[in-house]
Amino acid sequence: MKQSYTAKTFTLGALEGLSETQISEHLKLYAGYVKNTNALMEKIAAHKQNAEAMAIELSELTRRFGFEFNGMRLHEYYFSQFEKSEGSADKLKMALESQYGSFDAWKNEVSAMAVMRGIGWVLTVVDETNGNLLNVWVSDHELGQLGGQKVVFALDVWEHAYTVDYKPTERAKYVEAFWKNLNWQKVEERYL
Numbered sequence: 001m002k003q004s005y006t007a008k009t010f011t012l013g014a015l016e017g018l019s020e021t022q023i024s025e026h027l028k029l030y031a032g033y034v035k036n037t038n039a040l041m042e043k044i045a046a047h048k049q050n051a052e053a054m055a056i057e058l059s060e061l062t063r064r065f066g067f068e069f070n071g072m073r074l075h076e077y078y079f080s081q082f083e084k085s086e087g088s089a090d091k092l093k094m095a096l097e098s099q100y101g102s103f104d105a106w107k108n109e110v111s112a113m114a115v116m117r118g119i120g121w122v123l124t125v126v127d128e129t130n131g132n133l134l135n136v137w138v139s140d141h142e143l144g145q146l147g148g149q150k151v152v153f154a155l156d157v158w159e160h161a162y163t164v165d166y167k168p169t170e171r172a173k174y175v176e177a178f179w180k181n182l183n184w185q186k187v188e189e190r191y192l
């Protein structure tokens, strides 16, 4: 069975503190993850035809898959959070409030994690075993992902996410801009 993915399109209006050029460059990188996910699946399938002789190549391609696949999927979570939609996110906010003491406590924790050194993502995930909302640091796109978790919130803190508009040392300013544009309802849709 041939499997492949298609790059999604996102309906993004003007964003506050994130320029059109910044977003369009970032979307090009997203398209690259989709392309490489498809290319990897094809190469892995081809190498499996001759798995013994191609064992080293197959191993390395297989190890690479999580990087490209999660690069694709996490960017889809990220960009769709900037799409506009109507409605509230009360249930999500109540859940965060009850678990973190206040909504701001959760947000402050995410903001602090987002300026940690290194490239990666800050995710909020739901633990499928007990419904807990956990904030998780993921290096690259795949290192540190926890098993059995549903991603509801994704903040990209790779430098490519902001260095068109901000200096590498200004990640905190980018995080502030990110919050201003976040559509909470999109996040809640994933939570419910």
Ligand SMILES: [Fe+2]
Binding pocket: 026, 029, 075, 156, 158, 160, 161
């Ligand atoms: Fe990114």
